[in-house]
Amino acid sequence: MVLSPAVPEPEPDAPDLDFRGSRRLAGKEEWFWYLAAAVSYITLSIWHKFLLNWFVGPFWLVAVVIVGPAIWDRLRGWGRRR
């Protein structure tokens, strides 16, 4: 009889990773990054109207949601190593 290898139990604190190994956002953390993107974009665009367009607006959100958590994870990892 051929047995499939045992599937390891996920660790309770293991991050929820996607197909690229990047962390998924959920709950309050997701809200935080979307709000951070909105507040920063609105604040800057009130004074710099050229930012208010179809390309910069969507790009801003995608950039903040990708880069923000990545930087945060790096800083946290760096803090733990010290």
Add this chain to the structure above:
Amino acid sequence: MSWAAHQFEVYAVQAHLPKKMRGKVSFWGIFLGDFTPDFLSKFWVYGITINGRHYGAEVPHKWHRGWPGMGVTHTLFLGALLAGAFWLWKRNRAFTVGYLLGYAAHALTDVNDSVGTILLFPFSALNWSVQTWAYAATIEGGKYLDAAAYYSSLGLMMDLFWLAVVLVSWRVLTRDYWRTQIVPADARVWAWFARFLPERGLLALYRATFFYGVCRMISWSVWAHLIEHYPYDLSWTGPFWIGARSLPHVNPWIVAPVTLALLGATYWVVSKLWEPMGRAEKRRARPASPAAG
């Protein structure tokens, strides 16, 4: 013209698809259909100024919505023509239907300002306008005055109305909805984006148009009212402090019922064509059967 309403209506169309089309209509089709009318016509409305010389339309509202002019970009006629051309080229039902619905949403929403759209082109070149708020794009005022007028008038209510429609259908913005309804209908496009973006970026990309709509509505409103102190005027065809642009038009009282009838007709036609288009798409996708014998 409408501002953030055009961003919100993309999600409103997506959330209110006929039952048989749910999860099968391309979100990018709706997005591009809604985007096309202004993409083709608006760059020249405000124009650009280089070394003190202005390059742009001499009569912005006529260029944008009139005939002769680019008013044809805001008609169901061109929307159907472009969707039909795409169908003949690719036989892609999801995109074709999404594109037509998005295009129709844009053209029909824009009947609300004082210029309106040449709705029945090519049968008539008269504009159809409910005249809810003033069309205010001018060479002198440019984009800033246009935005100030829009966000001081019932145009703001239009944005808020479409925002409310999306918020009532808030599930359209959730991760589950994106996974189960949006991605399957556009699997190849999302797979292409997935070569560059993690999942949280893909989800943000899906929500980005909504995000942009909310942010531009808040940003322009804050600028117009807290910084520049333009007065609100929520009266019909307001605001009072700007001259509403207009073109020869039909009686405004018949515009709303005809627009709603055209919206219904668009959905009816799309619904009737849905199955035949699906069969044609399958025939094209099916590999040639090996010769018998």
